[in-house]
Every structure is written in structure tokens, then in C-alpha cells.
Amino acid sequence: MTETNSTELIRLSAAQLAAKLAAGEVTAVEVTQAHLDRIAAVDGGERGVNAFLHVNTEEALAVAAEVDAIRAAGGQAAEELHELAGVPIAVKDLIVTIGQPTTAGSKILEGWHSPYDATVVKKLRAAKMPILGKTNLDEFAMGSSTEHSAFGPTRNPWDLDRIPGGSGGGSAAAVAAFEAPLALGTDTGGSIRQPGAVTGTVGVKPTYGGVSRYGAIAMASSLDQIGPVSRTVLDSALLQQVIGGHDPHDSTSLPDPLGDLVAAARLGNVDGMKIGIIKELHGEGYQAGVENRFNESLELLKEAGAEIVEVSCPNFQYALGAYYLIMPSEASSNLAKFDGVRYGLRVLPEEPPLTIERVMGATRAAGFGDEVKRRIILGTYALSAGYYDAYYGSAQKVRTLIQRDFEAAFAKADVLISPTAPTTAFKLGEKLDDPLAMYLNDVATIPANMAGVPGLSLPGGLADEDGLPVGIQLLAPAREDARLYRVGAVLESLLEAKWGGPLLDKAPSLAELVETQEAK
Amino acid sequence: MAAINRDDVAHLARLAHIEMSAEELDRMAGELAVIVDAVKSVSEAAGDGVPATSHPIPLSNVFREDEVGHTFTAEQALSGAPDSDADRFKVPAILDED
Numbered sequence: 001m002t003e004t005n006s007t008e009l010i011r012l013s014a015a016q017l018a019a020k021l022a023a024g025e026v027t028a029v030e031v032t033q034a035h036l037d038r039i040a041a042v043d044g045g046e047r048g049v050n051a052f053l054h055v056n057t058e059e060a061l062a063v064a065a066e067v068d069a070i071r072a073a074g075g076q077a078a079e080e081l082h083e084l085a086g087v088p089i090a091v092k093d094l095i096v097t098i099g100q101p102t103t104a105g106s107k108i109l110e111g112w113h114s115p116y117d118a119t120v121v122k123k124l125r126a127a128k129m130p131i132l133g134k135t136n137l138d139e140f141a142m143g144s145s146t147e148h149s150a151f152g153p154t155r156n157p158w159d160l161d162r163i164p165g166g167s168g169g170g171s172a173a174a175v176a177a178f179e180a181p182l183a184l185g186t187d188t189g190g191s192i193r194q195p196g197a198v199t200g201t202v203g204v205k206p207t208y209g210g211v212s213r214y215g216a217i218a219m220a221s222s223l224d225q226i227g228p229v230s231r232t233v234l235d236s237a238l239l240q241q242v243i244g245g246h247d248p249h250d251s252t253s254l255p256d257p258l259g260d261l262v263a264a265a266r267l268g269n270v271d272g273m274k275i276g277i278i279k280e281l282h283g284e285g286y287q288a289g290v291e292n293r294f295n296e297s298l299e300l301l302k303e304a305g306a307e308i309v310e311v312s313c314p315n316f317q318y319a320l321g322a323y324y325l326i327m328p329s330e331a332s333s334n335l336a337k338f339d340g341v342r343y344g345l346r347v348l349p350e351e352p353p354l355t356i357e358r359v360m361g362a363t364r365a366a367g368f369g370d371e372v373k374r375r376i377i378l379g380t381y382a383l384s385a386g387y388y389d390a391y392y393g394s395a396q397k398v399r400t401l402i403q404r405d406f407e408a409a410f411a412k413a414d415v416l417i418s419p420t421a422p423t424t425a426f427k428l429g430e431k432l433d434d435p436l437a438m439y440l441n442d443v444a445t446i447p448a449n450m451a452g453v454p455g456l457s458l459p460g461g462l463a464d465e466d467g468l469p470v471g472i473q474l475l476a477p478a479r480e481d482a483r484l485y486r487v488g489a490v491l492e493s494l495l496e497a498k499w500g501g502p503l504l505d506k507a508p509s510l511a512e513l514v515e516t517q518e519a520k
Numbered sequence: 521m522a523a524i525n526r527d528d529v530a531h532l533a534r535l536a537h538i539e540m541s542a543e544e545l546d547r548m549a550g551e552l553a554v555i556v557d558a559v560k561s562v563s564e565a566a567g568d569g570v571p572a573t574s575h576p577i578p579l580s581n582v583f584r585e586d587e588v589g590h591t592f593t594a595e596q597a598l599s600g601a602p603d604s605d606a607d608r609f610k611v612p613a614i615l616d617e618d
Contacts, residue, residue, distance in 0.1 A: 113600065115597070115599055115600070207577070209577050222575050223576075248584050252579065254577070318561060318562050321558065321561055321562040321565075322559075324558075325559055341602070342600070344600065346603065348612075355615070356614055359612055364536070364537055365538050365539035377529060377552060381556070391559075391562070391563065394563040396573055396574055397566030397570040398562055400570050401570060436555060452576025452577045478576075478577055
């Protein structure tokens, strides 16, 4: 295969790759190798994107070869191949995999191998999708920039001096840098959608329970959700269709399927639909370029026949505060298991006595980074006697109020719309010393997690002032993920018609960026 | 509501089994005070009549058949352990020497 072919292959969407594979125009090994070559060219260490913590070369190529052999042999086995068989994918390193290390971006798990696969990974294996590797993240998914990874930050493919969002910056950057057509992320307060917004990619947080959480290392169990990362709305629908569905291993998993998401993405029609602007989630506090692109999307949807209405969600003003009580509370409990006994790091205290309690204290001190420690302490505080009612209890009541706001809003609109994040990608290091400023990145994405409703972020264009990607967020009622794909696909096609192609065509040449970075 | 101070953080760090240096306690107390101040409005947001929501989409009576499913061998279960002995996790003393 020529180099040109390889360069063209990596720019194809998952749906396009699937079609070429099915038609025999390209082999799964060629497709997988093209992405591995791209990873080798742009991801490496100090100078590169640093989206991958582990590259799974051997296994990915073996799975691809298996798909090619089945297809070449023909017959029933070839016919039964999944539509996405041979289409490679990257997996956020919070999701456990047999045969590859899982670190959660933390020193406390460095070198650890899971003895089991997450349910979503089992489903990828059943579909015979080659897993390219594990992607970087903020430690235990705590952050909005990947700067809290113990293994160095991921860089934004649009500008290597900027953050790729977080916590799933690795998955979003891998997809934006054409290192993978698809990736898995996890979203507790925006960790799929906000990285999607700042890298010009698509990210979806499904309805809570729509995708099994079994095998996703838990941060906040009542908020965490695994979901797809891709470059097109249709590709996310295809991937959610693979990973979704009931799982007896996850007792919060929804028993009923969420309908045909791929058909919804292909339907492409918003005529007569009511789309609600959330008054509280734009305007003041949002960058001008973000606001401009948001208004432009509203105009396009209106021209396509949608009715734009305004809704008010007054309790969203408390969502961020309530989130930063509930999430650390659940995280402090979930992370208690990292104690140097059953897996991961064990650090012995420098001085005697050598008791297990002191080993735990030394292990957690050395193994956890600052942000994880902050959240554990905050959660321990919110749950402690005397504060429980005022903090955790109140936050749970606010959760009810947020659900009521959504109910009222969805009585007036089929889908809600807002910017995904208040700003475009900021510079690496810019907010690292100001935890509160970092938390504000998630102001528009958190309400969906609090209420369990699905959300999708898609590229809305580039901000005038800095030329960086802006994300548009769509929200639907619980179990109505199909509506996100239906509206998202329409908006995507209208925007791409306006731009004359995908937004990522406007991104600078990564090969040149990496070279410039190297020269610095 | 009371602000969080250095002594609180030291106490919480002990509860959470995280050793912290004096410098770390100072820094953490300052950062957490800012965060706690920013989230305290939450306690005034909801009235007494509002019920609490613990899970976004409540499911009740989630049962499965009472059957033995997949289980790990001792070797698999111990594969990531920092220390083990005779098919068991091995830890230092549970109690103080004295």
C-alpha cells in the first residue's frame, strides 16, 4: 500500500471504513496498520500528541488479520461479521482490558493488568474491532484538561500548547489527530463532551444505564457513563449501538434497549421539532466566539424547519456546586479500595511501626496526585458527621430540583441546546493552580449527569478570536438518545455544507506542528 | 456553615488514609476553603419538602438468578497483588506492635 493510501485511510470515518472493508477495497490489516503508523508518527512522548498510554500493536493486527481471513473465506461466518468488524478503536485507560495495562492515569495502578474485560470491551471483541490501545486521561478521570494524568498531559491536535479537554482528552485527541476513527470515553460531568468540544470531534454521553459501566473504574457511580467518541454523528451512533444494552453485571443498567440510534442518525430531519435554548447555559461567562457559533447553529436549525423556543432551568445555577459535593463523596468511597493490599502500588513508611494502616497512608500519599487527594478530602468532609445533611443531603435535593427543571424544559421542547463548554481550549498550565477555575469548564455539561439524561457534543465551528473549535451540546430526555443523533446529524450536515467539508479539514497539519514542537 | 481549616484537613486526611506533609496540609486547606465556599450555596437551594435523589434513573428490585457464575482462580485474583503467600493476600501487621 502506498503512503498516500495510508494517509487517505486514516481520514475516513468509521462508516466509510466499514463500507470499504465490506466491499473488499481495503483490508482490516491495512486500515489498522495505517492508524498504528499514524500513532507512531504523531503521538510520541515529549513532542507528540501523547494521546496513548499504551499501544496494542500485536493484538490489534491479529484481530484485523482474523477479520480479513474470515472475509476472504466467505460463507456464513463472513456474512455474520459485524458491520464494524475490522474498524479499529481506542479505549480510555479507565476501562479495564485483558492483555493490556490499565492505569486510570494513576501511579497507584501503574503496571497493573486487569484479570477481566469490561463489558464494553467484550462487545468490541465480539464485533472484532481491533483495539489500538489505551488513551490518556486525568487521573481517575478527575479533571478537564488531562493535565492531572500521572503520565504527562495530552496535547490538543489543533495547537499542541493547548489542552485537549478532560478527562477523556486522550480519546478525543486520538480521534481528532486521525490516530483512531473511534474511541471509548467515560463521562461523569462532561469528560466525553467537553474534550469533544475543544478538539472539534463528536462525543456522546448516553442515558445513564444505557451502556454498562461494568469494568469502568468507578469515580462517581451515580454519575459515570461510558460513551462513544468519533468524528461524525453517525459514527457515534454506530458505536453506541455496539456497546449499549442491558448487562446483568451492572445493576444500574437499563433493561430495555434505547431503539435504533443508527437509523435516527440516518433519518436527518428536524422539521417541526421544538429545540429549546437553555437560558441559563449561554450568554454571560461564555466566550464571544462560542456564543457566535452557537447562534449560528440555531439559525441553521431554524432554516431547516425546527422551532426554536427558550426554556429556563433556574436550578442549574446550583448544579456545579451540588456536583462538587456528590462526585467527591462518591469518589472518596470508590477510591478507598486503592489501599496497597489487593492490587497496584504498595509503599512502606520510612520509619516503624510497619502497620497496615501506615502502609495505606504512605501508599495513597505516593500513589495519588493532588487533584485526587483534593477530591477524596472534600468527599470525606461532605460525608462526615455534622456536615452530611448540609452538604451531601442538600446536594441530593438539588439533584431533584435539576431533574424537575429538565422535566419542565422537555415539556416545552423535544431537544435542548447549549454550547458544550464556555470557552475554547485554554493553554496547558493556565488553570492548573486554580482548581475552581478548572471546575467551571463543566458548567454546561454537569446538569445532564445529575439528571441522567443523554447529551451529545458536535463541532459548531471555530471561534473568531482564536480559530479554535467550539462545541454545540444537544440534550434529550432519558432514554431518548435517538433524538440526539437525529438532530445532531442534521446540524452536522448543515454546518459541513457551510464549511465545505468536515471541520477537522481546517485543522493545521499535525506533522508540521509536531516538528515545530520538537524544534522548541 | 463553618469554613474548612488546616486541622480539619489533617483529621480528614487521617480518616482517608492519606499521609500529608505540613506543606501539603497548608496548601490543601487553602484550596479546599475556596472550593467549600463556592459550593456552600447548595445548602440553601432546596427547601425541607424536596426529596433527595441518589440515583438519576431509579430501578427497583434488580434481581438475578442465584447461580454460580464466573469466578477467578486464586492465581488470577492474586495476579496484581503487591504481596501474597499461600493463595492469600499478605499484609503487614494489622495491629500496632505494642
